[in-house]
Amino acid sequence: MTKNASVVDLDQVVVRFSGDSGDGMQLAGNIFSTISATVGNDICTFPDYPADIRAPQGSLTGVSGFQVHIGADKVFTPGDKCDVLVAMNPAALKTQYKFCKPTAAIIIDTDCFQEADLKKADFKTLNAIEEMGIKNDVIAAPITQMVKDCLADSGMDNKAILKCRNMFALGLVCWLFNRDLTVAANMLKEKFAKKPGVAESNIKVIQAGYDYGHNTHSSVSHTYTVDTKGVKDKGTFMDINGNKATAYGLIAAAEKAGLKLYLGSYPITPATDVLHELAKHKSLGVTTVQCEDEIAGCASAIGASFAGALACTSTSGPGISLKSEAMNLAVIMELPLVVLDVQRGGPATGLPTKSEQTDLLQCLFGRNGESPIPVITATSPTDCFDSAYMACKMALEHMTPVVLMTDAFIANGSAAWKLPKLEDYPAINPPYVTPEMKETWAPYQRNAEGSRYWAIPGTEGFTHILGGLEKDNKTGDISTNPENHDLMTHLRQEKINKIQVPDVEVMGDADNAELLIVGFGGTFGHLHAAMDEMRAAGKKVALAHFKYINPLPKNTASVLKKYKKVVVAEQNLGQFAGWLRMKVDNFAPYQFNEVKGQPFAVSEMVTAFTEIYNK
Amino acid sequence: MTKNASVVDLDQVVVRFSGDSGDGMQLAGNIFSTISATVGNDICTFPDYPADIRAPQGSLTGVSGFQVHIGADKVFTPGDKCDVLVAMNPAALKTQYKFCKPTAAIIIDTDCFQEADLKKADFKTLNAIEEMGIKNDVIAAPITQMVKDCLADSGMDNKAILKCRNMFALGLVCWLFNRDLTVAANMLKEKFAKKPGVAESNIKVIQAGYDYGHNTHSSVSHTYTVDTKGVKDKGTFMDINGNKATAYGLIAAAEKAGLKLYLGSYPITPATDVLHELAKHKSLGVTTVQCEDEIAGCASAIGASFAGALACTSTSGPGISLKSEAMNLAVIMELPLVVLDVQRGGPATGLPTKSEQTDLLQCLFGRNGESPIPVITATSPTDCFDSAYMACKMALEHMTPVVLMTDAFIANGSAAWKLPKLEDYPAINPPYVTPEMKETWAPYQRNAEGSRYWAIPGTEGFTHILGGLEKDNKTGDISTNPENHDLMTHLRQEKINKIQVPDVEVMGDADNAELLIVGFGGTFGHLHAAMDEMRAAGKKVALAHFKYINPLPKNTASVLKKYKKVVVAEQNLGQFAGWLRMKVDNFAPYQFNEVKGQPFAVSEMVTAFTEIYNK
Amino acid sequence: MSEYTAKDFKKGQPRWCPGCGDHFFLASLQKAMAEIGIAPYDTAVISGIGCSSRLPHYMATYGMNTIHGRAAAIATGCKVANPNLTVWQVSGDGDGLAIGGNHFIHANRRNIDMNMILLNNRIYGLTKGQYSPTSPRGFVSKSSPYGTVEDPFRPAELCFGARGHFFARAVATDAPGTIEVMKAAQAHRGASVCEILQNCVIFNEGTHESVYSAEGRKKNAIYLQHGKPMIFGENNEFGLMQEGFGLKVVKIGENGITEKDLLVHDAHCEDNTLQLKLALMEGPDFPVALGVIRDVEAPTYNDAVEAQIEDVKGKKKYHNFQELLMTNDTWEVK
Amino acid sequence: MSEYTAKDFKKGQPRWCPGCGDHFFLASLQKAMAEIGIAPYDTAVISGIGCSSRLPHYMATYGMNTIHGRAAAIATGCKVANPNLTVWQVSGDGDGLAIGGNHFIHANRRNIDMNMILLNNRIYGLTKGQYSPTSPRGFVSKSSPYGTVEDPFRPAELCFGARGHFFARAVATDAPGTIEVMKAAQAHRGASVCEILQNCVIFNEGTHESVYSAEGRKKNAIYLQHGKPMIFGENNEFGLMQEGFGLKVVKIGENGITEKDLLVHDAHCEDNTLQLKLALMEGPDFPVALGVIRDVEAPTYNDAVEAQIEDVKGKKKYHNFQELLMTNDTWEVK
Ligand SMILES: Cc1ncc(C[n+]2csc(CCOP(=O)(O)OP(=O)(O)O)c2C)c(N)n1
Ligand SMILES: Cc1ncc(C[n+]2csc(CCOP(=O)(O)OP(=O)(O)O)c2C)c(N)n1
Ligand code: SF4
Ligand code: SF4
């Protein structure tokens, strides 16, 4: 270890903040991401919460992590492993060290590596670094003490002072990356607008952390800058996670359609933040009803849809199971409805805070009878906005429930997002009944797209009844006629089949790839990164990443059959591969499956894909 | 029409009884079936209930039908069309005539073809037969009047007397087929054991109907006998419908396993009769709990399973949607549970009294997370017994929920059933913990088949906790470890994959078929009949009918790939074909799909299959 | 005067069994709606599944015949999203109190402004005769061949247990009584539970026998009217008085008891103690209470949602999507 | 004397936040079980999902930590299928009264013999702080940033509305009070609802403040005991008396009031009017009632199921599968 640090210019860097759940690692990570984004880097973040609310303080199960990937150019994932690890206590070091690159620098708070702390994390000796055999650069700073010193005159109590430890660490990291602290200061001022004292103290501590690094040149070989030279989209940006982007997409679609936004929901990790977000925006007329259960959440949304709102219901996998009967009602009544599934680990209660893609077949098939529902899967935190918007548009224009799938990884992960302009988004035109139709209209009469018309209660001349029983294909009266049922079954199916979705794009070596990687939903970033890495290694590889699952894009079969080898990579046991096999004749791809509740590791995929490539 | 009837000997005949819901057609049909079975014919029945409880008397929607197919040899279906139609009123004639063969004889009650009656059925003239252009033989008898005359001295009131009209029609049919009335008399005596007067009257009326036919030789060209020459299984038989057979299968399995049978259920057509049947048999210790909803039905069964019972829950499609979250709990807890889905028309409430096969993918996939559940589909009314038994055995021995699928058609349809001997059925051996295991046992320790052991509360030394969260692969403690989750996901999947099921049998021209028909579940009879008909026409055809859906039989791929052409025929839009495509590489079969809520018509299938054959 | 007649609310040909109580109720409901005078196109009738839940098919209003047990939840969304609609929610005892029990209690607790009709025939009609959560202990049905072993819910009691503010009861065959109750339910702002004693002639004939005929009601029922003393009997000869925490039947004129001594019905009383006692009265010792038993004003959920939106609109500075975006920390890339 | 100590019921290291009321309750429950003396292996503890529902993980009994809201239904099947087991069902206010509301009311109505623990912290803890059906009107939470617009359930009221026969209340931090209530719940044959006032230090700190400390309870609570006059206050200076259909607080000694004038608690009274009034008492005007508020004997569902099976076994002539077959119309093919 050298005490003389030089400045190294990097293309990209991964920083991981970790500490006890109460240590404020998410905030520190968030601020650091925003600072980086503000200077023009691309960012991609991944908060890695512990499963328990609050495991015993200092325990191995109570560690909370936040990883951010910062790039001069576009970054697609939060990174497999980190270049800098902040470990606020021994438990963090022990559980998070595995995320370090061999060259990573580690920042620890020596004040928290005392005997009692070490014991809580099951260390046997008093030297954690040695015990773990760590050879990396370690910045061992007495953070707690320095924070205490720094705020001695603040009038804050000890507990409040200790809450600022994260800001010291942040300051140190900012120094390490030669970051300007102004942005952080502004963010804290806004966050604590009502408590200027707290903001002040936090800012003071950040500065102290920065200065500490600067003054001691700490114990690292070099500090870094991440260039901002990449070709940049110009405009106004913000940092947004997937759940917030989803909520924003729903709001935007409602405004565009000129409809009231209604959310019927029941809290469930990791979807609850969408409810939280929407509940805030009453000034936009958003109505959120926290229902007694998921069934009521979906049922009330169906009532709201009938009543003329843009109706949504949000949940995670177990909630989809519960909602499935009501979703089916929306299918047969042909009412617009957006059902959000933020996937988590299953089966059953499973791994509530972890991410996987195991709800796909449930969303496609989890209802009695022939019950076709369009499915859209968002591919990144920011894409949640577009996907939510398109889900609303599809639901409203085709009078159908639509399932919008995201997952814990993109829901909690964030990225820089260029603020959209609503006028750039396509119009939303539900097939409303018109006054001229009064004489001839019938509830199940259909337009050219096969959609029935929407007659909203309160409109004179269009009273009608909808229901869960099979109905006559025109009048909507209850019908058990065998031919009618066969016809209605086909009409419902064809309506969905006919929905126009964009072709799937082939990225990379579209013309001459030896291997096509196929994926869907939230793994886009990782698959793209894997492709990039393989191409960088001289391989001919392409990626077809699906966002529209049902109906599949028109060019699906031709894309899938064009390449010699195809691997479908997904975080389940092969659900998307199965769906494609059902839909595309003679398609028997390679598969890459992992069900670990964790994001894919790009390096593992590259190894696996290369093996297939070389076969 | 001639008045001179000769006796014609038939191989098989189809009789359809139809009338108003209140006319007792089901009873008449049942008795006729049993009489026929008793003399040694094979039978297959199909009750065709109206959808409404009680539509207006005499209305078109209130017609209730009962069709029975009687054969000298094995009969596989209730028959596409009938040789004799009983139509007790104009509405019956109007709606049921379409089920008549061109040569069919029709029996009507002229007393019920009066002006008012005809109007209720929307006839415009006073001659229904002419108005419909019917050219068939018609036995037009003043049934009502003759019943009144016959029971004038019985002391019964008019309403009660009119209830005996069905028996007159039955008597006529018995005459037409030269049936002995003793069996009918005995059945009625038992049915009305507590009201001997009613039995007496009914018997009298049957005799009157018989005599009327005999004396007038009625207006038909000939009467019939159906030979009993076919090679017969010897033994004791009864007529049983699928729901009753299912209930019996559960009872038999519980007795064999030495466990208490517990059913948690909520009424739903067409599954409720299983609850009704089991509720009767408290003398066998069967416990039925009618719960507040389907969720509680399944949840309480899980509680009962944990507590050491053979636990079942019964429902139809919408109920499966509701139970799916709880079923998933049984998956992750690895507790035995039999979930019965008596399929009906969907989606949503759909067509509650009609039959289809549209729940297959829901049963396979309708749960969040990777959630493998074995699926068994019964193939006929009597096979419901064996399937239910095997579902219990599989659930108990592999510690897993099992879905047993039947459908409205086989649930309500009946056939002659040779009484089974419980000792001929395979033993059921759940993997109980043994006292010796006390020291070493852990809740998720597995045996050679990959099943965990069953430690029933009340047993000392084996206290443990199960739960819906992912758990350590040995101890069962809550675990969010990524590798452990991946492992558990695979262990659960492989446990199901490894279950031994019998190979699928290829019937017909197994060696040299040009066309393989593939089906599953309740369509067996129809597919078999279609195959028979095509083979009789000189075509080389085979049938592979699946009962075990998940896991599929080991020989599935080899069977499916062996024949030049394969057609998968099912009452949905292609769910089983889709499942096979997922599981068998490069399998792209022809498909025959119909979603009409009605049994397949053999003739239509033969036409469609022949077209494929000739392609 | 209303511009509508019952005919304006009628549609199609009801398919219930002849004599089914649902026929009677339907006719009364249509009359009541005409008298209330809200347009059919401003009215939504929402039911679950069951014989009784077929009702919306016979109404010339907007309607939904949905899935089993969810009518109250669906109606909740309908009302909250579009408070201008008048919402009637129709369920049977199975639909409303078995599978739909949770939505029933939560709709009452939240006090959604809708009329919740419970057609109580103490049986599952549509599925052909299983016991329901209102069937009496020992009831023999297809699913309880040896009699049930559980007590029934008493709808008023459950409604009150869930903090319900309106409860009324009518007999399906009693048109004036039903119409009065329907009008009161509509007049009440908030969740209005109306229990309709309805006879299933096929599977539970006679379950409400004591009060199903006009003569029966004269003998065995008491029509409660707010502000009126509690008098009943064929010749108005009986009355109700308080006794401890309970009630007793007295004969007017006997033991010096006059009308003045009788309890006076207070449907508006916030405390529901007496209302509950009245609602739970049963024969042969007590008359069955009909009419509006509880009718207490309270803030409704839907009004409060609207008010909160208005309130927040006034306080917050962003009112459209572009403004919302600008409430975030943003940065410029030039 | 019981052969067990609390240790025999302990397992693992609880993972709740330091200071969480669940820690206190768990310790009391384990002590109570030891005193009750039923073997851990004859005991099943069944919960749903929530912080509170983690409890079975810390019990050395048989247990299930199941899915959200279904604990009562699962426990029902467990008890009915195996009546020899002692069944404890543990839920939070969300688990038991939001998603699980229907099972809660039906388990009470059926009177399943099990102990139903409701850990009421008036918040969804595990999902990090949304309002629950017991949160007070106006409550600000993550999902109600401008305050809720609905009244909460009052668990006793809902329990009684569902015909519950046992209701008791204890404060999580009050070990003797909790243990007493647990023992009474176990002694009661039938569904025993125990509301535990439990503090969520993270998301709803202080919700039960007035009675959470021993001093608080001295001032603001009344311990009800069957057969004892209703006295409370730091110096036992206050009492409760009836007033009309309601209650009033009186000072003993003032206006000539003596202990004799006070209401005497009758937990066994079939009529629940007074019990409900007691259960609903709130500060500042009334004390919060603790202890066993209602405890009335009634036939249990599981006992009745067993009795019916025995009864039918005696009456019917077929007792195994082969005999069952022969009850049908059969014929011989030779
Ligand atoms: C999810 C679901 N479960 C069960 C059923 C079957 N089902 C239809 S109506 C009904 C009960 C009807 O009883 P009730 O609500 O009292 O209405 P009634 O027919 O007596 O008027 C049941 C169990 C269903 N359609 N859907
Ligand atoms: C079907 C389903 N819906 C929602 C959730 C999310 N969830 C878990 S616990 C909980 C509520 C917890 O509140 P409570 O029952 O009061 O328990 P506490 O954590 O407060 O002890 C919710 C909504 C879930 N796990 N499953
Ligand atoms: S079955 Fe009963 S409730 Fe249903 S329509 Fe007939 S009489 Fe009415
Ligand atoms: S979040 Fe609240 S309820 Fe949950 S463990 Fe922490 S203090 Fe207890």
Ligand SMILES: [Mg+2]
């Ligand atoms: Mg009913």
Ligand SMILES: [Mg+2]
């Ligand atoms: Mg809670």
